[in-house]
Amino acid sequence: MAETAKIEGPLGIIAGQGPLPCALAEAAQARGLPLHIVAIQGEAREDIERFPHTWIKWGEIGKMLHALDQNGCGDLVIIGAVNRPDISKVKLDAGAIKALPFILSLGRGGDDHVLSRVVRFFEQKGYRVHGAGDVVPELLAGEGAMTAKTPSAEDRSDIALAFRVVETLGKLDIGQAAVVAGGHVLAVEAAEGTDAMLVRCAELRASGRNTRRIPSGVLVKAPKPGQEERIDLPTIGAETVRKSAAAGLSGIAVAAGRVLIADRQATITAADELGLFLMGERLTRAETA
Amino acid sequence: MAETAKIEGPLGIIAGQGPLPCALAEAAQARGLPLHIVAIQGEAREDIERFPHTWIKWGEIGKMLHALDQNGCGDLVIIGAVNRPDISKVKLDAGAIKALPFILSLGRGGDDHVLSRVVRFFEQKGYRVHGAGDVVPELLAGEGAMTAKTPSAEDRSDIALAFRVVETLGKLDIGQAAVVAGGHVLAVEAAEGTDAMLVRCAELRASGRNTRRIPSGVLVKAPKPGQEERIDLPTIGAETVRKSAAAGLSGIAVAAGRVLIADRQATITAADELGLFLMGERLTRAETA
Numbered sequence: 001m002a003e004t005a006k007i008e009g010p011l012g013i014i015a016g017q018g019p020l021p022c023a024l025a026e027a028a029q030a031r032g033l034p035l036h037i038v039a040i041q042g043e044a045r046e047d048i049e050r051f052p053h054t055w056i057k058w059g060e061i062g063k064m065l066h067a068l069d070q071n072g073c074g075d076l077v078i079i080g081a082v083n084r085p086d087i088s089k090v091k092l093d094a095g096a097i098k099a100l101p102f103i104l105s106l107g108r109g110g111d112d113h114v115l116s117r118v119v120r121f122f123e124q125k126g127y128r129v130h131g132a133g134d135v136v137p138e139l140l141a142g143e144g145a146m147t148a149k150t151p152s153a154e155d156r157s158d159i160a161l162a163f164r165v166v167e168t169l170g171k172l173d174i175g176q177a178a179v180v181a182g183g184h185v186l187a188v189e190a191a192e193g194t195d196a197m198l199v200r201c202a203e204l205r206a207s208g209r210n211t212r213r214i215p216s217g218v219l220v221k222a223p224k225p226g227q228e229e230r231i232d233l234p235t236i237g238a239e240t241v242r243k244s245a246a247a248g249l250s251g252i253a254v255a256a257g258r259v260l261i262a263d264r265q266a267t268i269t270a271a272d273e274l275g276l277f278l279m280g281e282r283l284t285r286a287e288t289a
Numbered sequence: 290m291a292e293t294a295k296i297e298g299p300l301g302i303i304a305g306q307g308p309l310p311c312a313l314a315e316a317a318q319a320r321g322l323p324l325h326i327v328a329i330q331g332e333a334r335e336d337i338e339r340f341p342h343t344w345i346k347w348g349e350i351g352k353m354l355h356a357l358d359q360n361g362c363g364d365l366v367i368i369g370a371v372n373r374p375d376i377s378k379v380k381l382d383a384g385a386i387k388a389l390p391f392i393l394s395l396g397r398g399g400d401d402h403v404l405s406r407v408v409r410f411f412e413q414k415g416y417r418v419h420g421a422g423d424v425v426p427e428l429l430a431g432e433g434a435m436t437a438k439t440p441s442a443e444d445r446s447d448i449a450l451a452f453r454v455v456e457t458l459g460k461l462d463i464g465q466a467a468v469v470a471g472g473h474v475l476a477v478e479a480a481e482g483t484d485a486m487l488v489r490c491a492e493l494r495a496s497g498r499n500t501r502r503i504p505s506g507v508l509v510k511a512p513k514p515g516q517e518e519r520i521d522l523p524t525i526g527a528e529t530v531r532k533s534a535a536a537g538l539s540g541i542a543v544a545a546g547r548v549l550i551a552d553r554q555a556t557i558t559a560a561d562e563l564g565l566f567l568m569g570e571r572l573t574r575a576e577t578a
Contacts, residue, residue, distance in 0.1 A: 010328065019511070034507050082421070083496075083498050083500075084498070084499075084500055085500065086497070086500035087500075087505060113472075136386055165461055166396050167456055167460055167476070168458075168460070169455075169457075169458075170458055172449075172453065172454055172474065173474065174454065174474045174477060175474075175477070178479075179479075183402075183462045183464070183479070184478055184480065185464075185479050186480045187459065187479045187480060187481065188463060188464070188477045188478075188479045189477075190467075190468075190476045190477045191343055191473065191475045191476065191498060191499065192476065192489055192493060192498070193498075196489070196492075200481055200485070200489070203481075203485075204480055208372050208375075209372050209373070209480060209481070209482075210373075210480065211372075211373055211374065211375035211376075268410065
């Protein structure tokens, strides 16, 4: 794991969906870091209003940069998923019109392409962009089992295959997660996201297309090789655990130090209550090659 | 494309789901081939009863072999998808009990593993197992556009990426299909099958997670590298076209000579009516490597 990043002045947080922006803000405040959140309307949750914040709409790039500068935020963390906006419906402010070549470059290509450009956009303006885990490492999955249950021999074999699948998918910038049961790849994540993939696995059970005993099978999440880990780390949380349980899975394995856990205590408690294992695996070169 | 297989005596057809078993039987009869269908209950459609047939349940391997032998079928085609049965609920007849080591070997591993074993099981008993396309090549997709519409430059770029994705997936025995739009991999097929994958792509539109203009994006289907092409060729049909249209896709490309079309005329008519292209691409070594 990298050293904790050195933050000079208040931390700027650009907030998308889910519980992570607040989890990051809480952890940062617990470390005594001042901060300001720029929250994207329609994406970020309203409870970011507990923290110093500015709401912006898609297209209000000028307003965003102004809010960061007014609050002295030279260090940024960009966190939380966002939907790709329909560019034809976005109203651009003056700052966005200046950034038009950048915005138009986002319309094509896979996630990696888009996220790398977003990071470069901020860096070219002089901001330092950090991964959430570099600022508050306590958000990252550690190594080993976090739950009472640990993987069986079959689970371990499924975990190894699933890490290979995720690695291979990642090379094509497809997704960060897969479900394997009994040596059979049940589902692979692309644009739909992990939750939708897990719902599909539950449907495979219900439809009789997966008749293995319950629980069996594992969810694995890991970053894509070479992906922009500062702003697109895979994430799990209590909802991931509940949907994995609904799909009849035995447990969840993630890349240690490279996957965020949205609410660690709630996530581990949910896994223990539902009888799933949850573990971090340190990926060696052999496993990621 | 291989030469048409030489069939000695009546053709045995082991029939699973969908319209392909009947399409095969019709095409074989049009060629003057006598035949007998062994249809799996709960899988094959009732309209196979138009042809000489025997119904079997999962586990009635003795009854199946008896029906084939009684009808003089030394040449077999196995066609139509099947759900993996819950082995604990299958009643085994005497022939199945003799084949128990074979049956138990099917419980683990990916599709390729299972299908290769099924072929070997019949071959060890002296049957000749053929691909449907080797017996009636008119069921296979040809090369070039089959529709009035042809792919745009962007479609061609999406097709090329999608073939690379399917090739990569195939190496891990995952699936035979992917959807790519604007250089972005929207969905990847695993155990859920192509129809469910296309429904997911329609949902990505509805949920605002894919805001590209309509139509855009392509469905690509191709066999896995090294897969058992005799009994698991990818298939498309009119329903594939309708679901691709519902997902807002621009068209469908398949590996020429290596993908079955369930009902060619209805499939092409549906594509023309819905404004999609449908084409076969001869895969070169460079594209499949």
